Amino acid sequence: MDQLGFIALLIFAIILSFAFSYRQHRAYVGAIRDLADAHDRNGVVVVSGRGKGFLRGCVVILAVDSTTRRILEARTMQGSTVLARFHRAGFLEGSLKGAVEKATGKHMAAALEQATTQFRRTATTRSRAARARRPRTLTPEGTPA
DSSP, rough: OOHHHHHHHHHHHHHHHHHHHHHHHHHHHHHHHHHHHOOSSSTEEEEEEEEEEOOEEEOOOOOOOOTTTEEEEEEEEEETTOOOOOOOOOGOOEESSSTGGOOOHHHHHHHHHHHHHHHHHHHHHHHHHHHHOOOOOBBBTTSBO
């Protein structure tokens, strides 16, 4: 009977772990959605990054103005359990260039590095797409000017 109790406890622990992980994922999606809704205008990009460790980690979500390259709002989630939540990180707001130096730990620095890399890739892709959509000026003969 002890084996059956252990198996039931193990199954309960797995289900509980899945439920907390799902809840944390929903909190991440909600934080992304809140940030995107709060900064819903042209030129603002929402990016995220994560720094993983063996027991602890950090997730960073940034709303960045692509024209000025400034962080308008930052949120971080740090911790070692599935009970960690997102909190506003006002100390990260400002220039994107110096954001990694403002990190309070190595996991946050890794998350910020990943987010800034994602921003650079997104900004490059958007500028290429904008150049491709730019209308060309045509001469009356139909050739580009």
